[in-house]
Amino acid sequence: xxxxxxxxxxxxxxxxxxxxxxxxxxxxxxxxxxxxxxxxxxxxxxxxxxxxxxxxxxxxxxxxxxxxxxxxxxxxxxxxxxxxxxxxxxxxxxxxxxxxxxxxxxxxxxxxxxxxxxxxxxxxxx
Amino acid sequence: xxxxxxxxxxxxxxxxxxxxxxxxxxxxxxxxxxxxxxxxxxxxxxxxxxxxxxxxxxxxxxxxxxxxxxxxxxxxxxxxxxxxxxxxxxxxxxxxxxxxxxxxxxxxxxx
Numbered sequence: 140x141x142x143x144x145x146x147x148x149x150x151x152x153x154x155x156x157x158x159x160x161x162x163x164x165x166x167x168x169x170x171x172x173x174x175x176x177x178x179x180x181x182x183x184x185x186x187x188x189x190x191x192x193x194x195x196x197x198x199x200x201x202x203x204x205x206x207x208x209x210x211x212x213x214x215x216x217x218x219x220x221x222x223x224x225x226x227x228x229x230x231x232x233x234x235x236x237x238x239x240x241x242x243x244x245x246x247x248x249x250x251x252x253x254x255x256x257x258x259x260x261x262x263x264x265x
Numbered sequence: 266x267x268x269x270x271x272x273x274x275x276x277x278x279x280x281x282x283x284x285x286x287x288x289x290x291x292x293x294x295x296x297x298x299x300x301x302x303x304x305x306x307x308x309x310x311x312x313x314x315x316x317x318x319x320x321x322x323x324x325x326x327x328x329x330x331x332x333x334x335x336x337x338x339x340x341x342x343x344x345x346x347x348x349x350x351x352x353x354x355x356x357x358x359x360x361x362x363x364x365x366x367x368x369x370x371x372x373x374x375x376x
Binding site: 189244 | 267273285290293296299301303305310311312313316317318322354357358362363364365366367368370
């Protein structure tokens with residue numbers, strides 16, 4: 140079974156740091172781009188960052204550039220998100236998700252996310 | 266303010282058909298980028314419903330269908346069931362932002 144399990148969320152003060160982890164199983168982790176997506180309380184989904192199969196390319200939403208770092212360890216089938224200088228507005232459930240651009244029957248000109256993990260809650264508050 | 270615009274809520278009685286719209290611009294849907302749809306149930310992982318505008322993953326009932334035209338896309342759900350009550354999100358890519366973008370989400374209520 141293809142599965143993603145996040146961990147590392149919790150309560151942190153503004154300006155603090157947190158490292159999220161995502162353990163992948165049931166597929167060849169090193170063959171896929173991976174992403175972090177978040178959902179703030181009462182808000183919609185927001186893509187946060189993604190990373191290429193070998194870690195050579197990384198992209199971020201503007202609001203987290205310079206503060207968050209995405210990384211991966213293909214030997215451990217794990218994805219990470221290092222979050223520094225956290226702000227109250229970073230409070231959200233953080234999901235890791237596998238990016239796919241082709242199924243067995245069709246391809247897309249942009250990636251979709253499947254599967255997603257259950258998410259881990261990050262609360263930034265004093 | 267989400268890059269893709271969805272109605273905040275839609276509703277329908279069991280057995281009825283509802284549609285959820287997703288409106289973008291010339292830098293995302295209008296630029297030809299595909300649209301994907303997800304279902305979010307409280308406490309569960311988001312689930313892929315439709316990919317590349319019209320395609321259903323295995324296991325998704327054919328009551329769910331997607332379409333795209335111009336700068337907009339739509340998700341249609343026929344034969345509404347109580348279990349369909351959830352939040353639905355569209356997703357595409359935006360060339361000016363250089364990243365994936367989502368709609369603000371639509372809450373479906375089954376009356």
